Amino acid sequence: MTENVKESKAVPEPTLRRLPTYVHYLTHRVKKTRQFISTSEIAKALKLDPTQVRKDLAVTGITGTPRVGYCVAELVEAIGNFLGWNNLTDAFLVGVGNLGTALLGYQRLKQYGVKIVAAFDTREKVVGTEIHGVSVMHVDKMANLAKRMGIHIGIITVPAQAAAEVADKMVRAGICAIWNFTPTSLELPESVIVQNMDLYASLAVLSRKLHERLK
Amino acid sequence: MTENVKESKAVPEPTLRRLPTYVHYLTHRVKKTRQFISTSEIAKALKLDPTQVRKDLAVTGITGTPRVGYCVAELVEAIGNFLGWNNLTDAFLVGVGNLGTALLGYQRLKQYGVKIVAAFDTREKVVGTEIHGVSVMHVDKMANLAKRMGIHIGIITVPAQAAAEVADKMVRAGICAIWNFTPTSLELPESVIVQNMDLYASLAVLSRKLHERLK
Numbered sequence: 001m002t003e004n005v006k007e008s009k010a011v012p013e014p015t016l017r018r019l020p021t022y023v024h025y026l027t028h029r030v031k032k033t034r035q036f037i038s039t040s041e042i043a044k045a046l047k048l049d050p051t052q053v054r055k056d057l058a059v060t061g062i063t064g065t066p067r068v069g070y071c072v073a074e075l076v077e078a079i080g081n082f083l084g085w086n087n088l089t090d091a092f093l094v095g096v097g098n099l100g101t102a103l104l105g106y107q108r109l110k111q112y113g114v115k116i117v118a119a120f121d122t123r124e125k126v127v128g129t130e131i132h133g134v135s136v137m138h139v140d141k142m143a144n145l146a147k148r149m150g151i152h153i154g155i156i157t158v159p160a161q162a163a164a165e166v167a168d169k170m171v172r173a174g175i176c177a178i179w180n181f182t183p184t185s186l187e188l189p190e191s192v193i194v195q196n197m198d199l200y201a202s203l204a205v206l207s208r209k210l211h212e213r214l215k
Numbered sequence: 216m217t218e219n220v221k222e223s224k225a226v227p228e229p230t231l232r233r234l235p236t237y238v239h240y241l242t243h244r245v246k247k248t249r250q251f252i253s254t255s256e257i258a259k260a261l262k263l264d265p266t267q268v269r270k271d272l273a274v275t276g277i278t279g280t281p282r283v284g285y286c287v288a289e290l291v292e293a294i295g296n297f298l299g300w301n302n303l304t305d306a307f308l309v310g311v312g313n314l315g316t317a318l319l320g321y322q323r324l325k326q327y328g329v330k331i332v333a334a335f336d337t338r339e340k341v342v343g344t345e346i347h348g349v350s351v352m353h354v355d356k357m358a359n360l361a362k363r364m365g366i367h368i369g370i371i372t373v374p375a376q377a378a379a380e381v382a383d384k385m386v387r388a389g390i391c392a393i394w395n396f397t398p399t400s401l402e403l404p405e406s407v408i409v410q411n412m413d414l415y416a417s418l419a420v421l422s423r424k425l426h427e428r429l430k
Binding site for chain 1: 226228231232233234235236239240243260261262297298299300304312313314316317318320321323324327328329367368375376391392394398399400402408410412413414415416417418419420421422423424425426428429
């Protein structure tokens with residue numbers, strides 16, 4: 001049912017960002033016994049506009065039935081298929097500090113389609129160890145291994161000043177999608193997908209809004 | 216120079232999100248000896264539109280001088296003032312798992328205006344310990360302490376299913392800004408500022424784009 005829609009392109013990023021929220025809501029907050037759910041109910045629970053919800057869910061190829069709504073199980077599966085959660089994608093992580101270590105322990109990443117298969121660092125005290133079941137190797141081994149294993153996703157959790165160099169190494173090793181947890185704005189070829197997970201950008205929004213509130 | 220602008224309201228969120236990127240660029244990638252920098256140079260380095268850069272920076276009250284540009288030091292300071300980085304705001308963190316522990320170790324949060332002064336959890340093995348210099352207490356003590364200390368910011372790093380309850384407790388204790396690291400969409404009064412830092416939303420964008428690329 002979702003096959004034909006996989007050909008469509010350029011789904012808006014806000015829609016992509018909301019899709020996991022729908023799954024989370026449908027999986028954890030809707031009763032397991034419920035078979036169907038309406039757009040308006042989803043919209044109300046998540047404080048979204050019903051038209052937006054309908055548009056978002058349509059990208060997966062699932063359309064609700066008038067007066068009946070969506071089949072909950074079908075919807076969850078369609079979103080997962082659409083986001084590629086059912087084909088685990090192997091990823092490398094570079095930088096096993098606090099945040100890197102936390103990500104290695106995030107079992108849930110697997111549910112969301114990404115499996116970190118190896119981690120890299122330069123510090124003697126972590127190279128050669130295993131963290132949350134993932135081997136930590138010296139970063140010099142990263143490029144060769146990435147090529148050999150055909151790795152597509154690179155996760156960067158190094159200190160900001162090291163991010164650019166790591167990203168360049170990743171791209172030269174054939175990695176084409178980078179999840180960047182540093183505040184460094186990476187200068188990479190257009191063809192590389194970069195998703196920034198910038199704590200400080202998020203914190204800036206929070207701080208400023210609070211600042212305005214408390215004035 | 217920035218005083219009068221503090222009165223202005225509703226700066227667009229994308230602008231707020233970009234402000235730390237400017238500071239990072241000016242601090243780490245522009246030579247320390249440089250006194251001035253032009254809009255177009257900043258725009259080029261960060262792959263942004265020059266008009267956008269000018270608008271973004273104008274919210275801080277700093278305007279560049281034609282043919283000279285911005286004074287680098289003045290600009291960094293103005294952005295910091297605007298985002299409230301110079302008045303540390305005390306925060307509580309609830310949920311000392313992998314991610315919570317990582318955040319407690321993030322010294323840089325202080326540079327960005329937030330200081331985590333206490334952490335909370337329910338698990339015996341962490342309650343009563345100290346992690347990265349921050350005491351971990353039982354979550355039952357959170358509300359009273361937050362009221363007594365006048366805490367405004369709450370950081371939620373608990374498992375998703377516990378997020379709603381923790382958020383409610385925080386709000387009842389007077390916390391008015393929540394940094395939510397769980398995929399749970401929180402239902403809170405309009406007056407509460409919620410900033411979601413959703414790993415899975417970010418990952419969904421990355422996965423889907425990669426999926427489209429590899430097709």
